[in-house]
Amino acid sequence: MTGTKRLRADAERNTARILEAAETVLADEPGAPLERIADAAGLTRATVHRRFATRGALLEALGARLEDRYRQAFEDAEALTDEPRAALGRLAERVFELKVGHRFAIGLPGTPGEEVIGRLDELLDRLRGAGAVTATDRAWCRAVCLALLEQVHGLPATSPELGAPAPGGPEEVRARAALFTRTLLGALGPREP
Incomplete structure (x- = not known):
């Protein structure tokens, strides 16, 4: 039994190494072959193929990993238990930290997933209940929110809209x-008369 447990632990460590390497390699070279990822992980190509039979399986695992991080971002921000405006600000900081640290995975199809979208809808509902959001179409509010995240993420660090923070650091994330x-x-809040 001990040998089986050790094999499982080794397999889990190898899977984690492969995913870490894939995030790093694919952020710089999205079309990189699995061999390059194996090299970066310090593993053989056969080991990578045992864990992920296809590139699609690896991308699916990266997407699931990012989804877990989005869920954790909600928990870290206390988005569902805190004052909604403060929760939105903290959630935005965590999301921009993820976007900076996981450049390749951010563009994967299916992320964020249904659970994260549901939690975002709940936060938008809480903002509506607090009077900070007056727009009533839930799907439209969500679409505006997600599109705005991408637009703000795409701004160069030198954009005057960001107020010239130090690039790549916590000041940029906060800005x-x-x-x-x-x-x-x-955009979604109370309208002036």
Whole structure:
């Protein structure tokens, strides 16, 4: 039994190494072959193929890993138990941290998934209940939110909209989160008479 447990532990460690390497390699070279990922993980190509029979299986695992991180971002931000405006700001910071640290996985199809979208809808509902959001079409509010995340993420660090933060650091993440939050609440919030 001990040998089986050790094999399982080795397999789990190898899978984690492969996923870490894939995130790094594919962020710089999206079309990189599995052999390059195996080299970066310090494993043989056969080991990578045992864990992920196809490139599609590897991409699916990366998407699931990112989905877990989005779920954790909601928990970290206390998005469903805190004052909704503050929760939105903290959630935005966590999402921009993820976007910077997981450049390749961000573009994977299916991310964010249904559970994360459901939690986003709940947060938008809470913002609506607090009067910070007055737009009533849930799907439209979600679409605006997700599109705005991509637009703010795509801004160069030198954009005047970000106020010239130090590129790549926590100041940039906070500046992006503040711009996103301010713009979203301005777009979906109370209308002036």
